Amino acid sequence: MLFALALVVAVVLIVLARRRSRSSSSVRHFTETEQDGWYVIDAKPAPEPWSVPLLAYIVAGVMAVGITLIFVSPRRSEGGLLVIWLVSTVVFSALTWPLFRKTYLKKRNVQGGPFAVKIGAVRLATGQHVSIHDFYSVQRRNTGAPGLDHIAYYVDLDVAGQNYVLAGGMTSNQSMAVYNQVNRRISGE
Numbered sequence: 001m002l003f004a005l006a007l008v009v010a011v012v013l014i015v016l017a018r019r020r021s022r023s024s025s026s027v028r029h030f031t032e033t034e035q036d037g038w039y040v041i042d043a044k045p046a047p048e049p050w051s052v053p054l055l056a057y058i059v060a061g062v063m064a065v066g067i068t069l070i071f072v073s074p075r076r077s078e079g080g081l082l083v084i085w086l087v088s089t090v091v092f093s094a095l096t097w098p099l100f101r102k103t104y105l106k107k108r109n110v111q112g113g114p115f116a117v118k119i120g121a122v123r124l125a126t127g128q129h130v131s132i133h134d135f136y137s138v139q140r141r142n143t144g145a146p147g148l149d150h151i152a153y154y155v156d157l158d159v160a161g162q163n164y165v166l167a168g169g170m171t172s173n174q175s176m177a178v179y180n181q182v183n184r185r186i187s188g189e
Contacts, residue, residue, distance in 0.1 A: 029177040030167070035116070038123060039185045042114035043178045045169030046151035048104065056100040057093055064088030107145040109154040109168030117185040122157055124164055132159055132186060140179045143168075155179050 030043040068085045116123040122130045136159045143152040153175035154168030167178050 029170075029174040030181070032181065038116035038118050039181075040114050040116045041167070041178065041181060041185075043111075043155075043167035043170060043174065045105075045108065045110045046171045046174060049148075049151070051147075052100060052104050053097065056097045057089075059100075060092035060096050061089050063092045063096075067092075104148075105169065107143060108148055108152045109143050109165055111165060111168055115166050117182055119186065119188040122164065122166065122182075122186070124166070128164075130157065130159055130164055132157075134160070136186070138179060138182050138186065140175045155182060157182070 030041055032042075033040050064085050067088050068081060072081060072084055111125045113125040115125050120132050122132070124130065136157060138155065138157055140153060140155055142149055143154065145152045151169060151171055153170045153172055155166045155170075155175055155178045157164045157166055166182060167175075170178065
């Protein structure tokens with residue numbers, strides 16, 4: 001009974017995750033606004049694959065089964081076991097999802113927010129200012145994260161031998177759009 005319910009919950013989560021990833025595919029590659037002479041570029045990361053949250057929920061469900069079997073008396077009714085398992089799954093999901101998400105975003109090189117560009121300067125998402133005096137290079141790369149390579153492109157800026165990641169976690173097309181816009185804004189087009 002408990003296994004059947006876990007299977008139903010997993011199927012529902014997969015369906016919801018797929019529906020969400022389909023609906024978010026129409027999001028623009030990035031948005032650009034002008035503020036005090038800076039062009040603020042907010043590059044949206046590509047939607048995550050359904051397998052990432054599902055893995056977190058499966059781990060939480062397995063942990064909940066373990067806790068339920070270890071700490072609950074076998075004389076309890078099936079309904080009581082089910083309620084304890086569901087509550088444990090919710091609690092463990094709340095604990096494991098942030099850890100999975102943080103690791104997942106780090107593998108994709110996703111930045112914390114928008115960055116800003118103007119002729120000869122960039123303001124990173126962290127607030128750090130980078131002046132561009134002589135030679136610089138804007139590049140498009142891929143982190144090469146296994147299984148995530150199609151949504152792990154990022155754009156970085158190389159100034160005087162120092163690399164600064166501007167935006168990450170994008171598809172190839174998204175990163176190309178951001179790359180082109182950054183080049184245009186730095187050069188003053």
